[in-house]
Amino acid sequence: MKESEGKIQIASAGYWHKGETFKKVSKFLTSSLFFSVDYNNTKTKREDRKWHSLFWCLCCLGGLVEAVKNSEKNITLIGHSFGGFLIQHFLRDPENAQKIQKVILLAPVSCFGAWEVVKKFAQNFPWQFCKFSATLNPYHGIANMEMVRKIFFTPETDEQIVQDCFNSLQNDSFRIFLSMLFDLPIFYMKEIRENIKRYNIEIVVVAGEKDFLISPESARKTAQALSENAKLIVLPDAPHNLHLTHPEKVAKIIVGEYEG
16 A cells, blocks of 8 residues: 555554454555554553553553654554544643644544443443443453454454454453543543644544444544544444454555545
């Protein structure tokens, strides 16, 4: 993809997911420098991860941006689900925003919070939701392959894709989960919008037509809140983990070559 030549892309993964979840997409972006933020690196003890905060994740993202930036403003941030929520917070600081050229939010947690997600989870998986809430252990949220398919994919998704996702799920921070409910980008939207406009950051929000967690309508509201010039793309038949089921299309969206 010629449009990706000389570009720097930084991907921020969703809740429960590792940075390596973007491997399929990065294979189509070989002419650019592609990095994934690692919030739970191998040096972090498993029992310590549940205490990670939104601030911790912002520091991880900011540290990587600072490490790879150059004299050109050529960084694209890509955030899936919680990763998209994190990037919205990241743009609140003008010191961060001035380094960014483009932002791609894939099925992002809404700037109004993850209440839509909580409602659907509680309605469809009441027992797991109770364990999740009572134990403060996010890993209790995902119990089996059937749940993974329903939450992140569609009935038609290839079995191996679902299995690989299930195998890679990790314990995550309950503090971060609470941030998605109470520490919301909409509270700071004036600053975020001003920074996006001031630094001329291109905003693209991508929704999956068959996303169980984040509806296209939710994605539309987030796009409108961020910028009057934000572009919304709805991928036909795509689930929540659209970067795993439609990696080539997502790569084309990242470099501006998608036609749909």
